[in-house]
Every structure is written in structure tokens, then in C-alpha cells.
Amino acid sequence: MSTTQISGVTVATQANVYFDGKCVSHSLTLADGTKKSVGVILPATLTFNTGAPEIMECVAGGCEYLLSGASEWVKSGPGDTFKVPGNSSFQIRVAESYHYICHFG
Amino acid sequence: MSTTQISGVTVATQANVYFDGKCVSHSLTLADGTKKSVGVILPATLTFNTGAPEIMECVAGGCEYLLSGASEWVKSGPGDTFKVPGNSSFQIRVAESYHYICHFG
Numbered sequence: 001m002s003t004t005q006i007s008g009v010t011v012a013t014q015a016n017v018y019f020d021g022k023c024v025s026h027s028l029t030l031a032d033g034t035k036k037s038v039g040v041i042l043p044a045t046l047t048f049n050t051g052a053p054e055i056m057e058c059v060a061g062g063c064e065y066l067l068s069g070a071s072e073w074v075k076s077g078p079g080d081t082f083k084v085p086g087n088s089s090f091q092i093r094v095a096e097s098y099h100y101i102c103h104f105g
Numbered sequence: 106m107s108t109t110q111i112s113g114v115t116v117a118t119q120a121n122v123y124f125d126g127k128c129v130s131h132s133l134t135l136a137d138g139t140k141k142s143v144g145v146i147l148p149a150t151l152t153f154n155t156g157a158p159e160i161m162e163c164v165a166g167g168c169e170y171l172l173s174g175a176s177e178w179v180k181s182g183p184g185d186t187f188k189v190p191g192n193s194s195f196q197i198r199v200a201e202s203y204h205y206i207c208h209f210g
Contacts, residue, residue, distance in 0.1 A: 007115040011133060013108055013164040014204045015145035024129040026143055028116060038131055040120035059118040099119045 002059040002078040003101060006036070019046055025102070037102045045093040052104045053086040060099035066091040107164040107183040108206060111141070124151055130207070142207045150198040158191040160208040168203040171196040 012027040025039025062077040130144025
């Protein structure tokens, strides 16, 4: 079961555009100050670097990801999550689209 | 002065992806039930059809737009808005990026 909506948030109106638009997200702040983002990755293979640790939650579509130091690509679909350590990186490959929530910290 | 954030909203986590990702938005519902969306258009010339009337508010970047039946393209930058009638259409051309809030109704 994936998370279809998030309530009680403040949304930054300006999008975050990465990799020439292959990844587009909007930043959210919850009432308790927690930061998240909602975004989509379009067909591409991309490498992301993390500052804070992240939990990536798939809400629609899907991807395969490869964590730094790992040797196997793992599939992630609606309702699945994966954790990325802080100050690390991961590769992601998307065939159609990957809609996600990024939970920080 | 453009609108940098919108508070007290419910955000749909799955993005709306149009024109192969040249336009990506997330749908918002305000506490009073009002629907809006926040999105970005990347470099392209696109034609959008409206159902409900829309007010497009630029929050960053810029565009030129041509309303149905109009003969002149008009520039729109941060803080600018333009109205589109219901059951109509408009063309938009974006050189870099156009970040917007779409107000419905």
C-alpha cells in the first residue's frame, strides 16, 4: 500500500529540477518541521549523492537502485522503501517513471 | 513578489507528467477544498487545454504565452499572473524554466 497523499504540509512552490528535468521534486515541510520531498524520475540512469540519510518510498511506477558499495541492483515498486546512508550515493535506473517520497534524516 | 510557499495543504504524492516530462506538477488541496497545482515547465513550446478556468501564477523563471484567439505573445515572469478561460486553450513557450502555481476555478 503506497502513500497517496500527505496532509498538513507547507509546499515550496519552486520545483527542484535535477539532471535537465529527468528528476523533478517539490520540497515539503510538515507541521513538526520535518522535511520531505515528493518527486518523479523519468526514464534515465542517474547517480544521486546524499547529505542527510534518506528513505526513498515508491508511490507509483518503479525503479532499480544500486547502493554505494553494493553489487546487485534491487527493484523497488509501489509501497517499497529503501534507505540510503548520509554522505553516500546511489544509482537509480528508471524505465518508465518512478514517483517517490523522499524522507530525510 | 512571488508566492514562495503554500501552507496547510494536502499534496498528492504522484506527480502529473505531461508532454514526456516537459511539464511536471503536483496537485494540492487546501483546507477549504480548493484545488491548485504547483509545477514546472522545461524548455518547450506546448499547448494546454483547459477544463475549468485557470489562473497561472509565475513563481520563478518565466514564459511567453498566447491565449486562444489572441495574436500576441505576452511575457510572464515572477509574480505575474494570467487568466485562461474554461474550455479554452493556450500556448506557452519556455526558454529556461517556468515555475508556476495553477489556481483553478
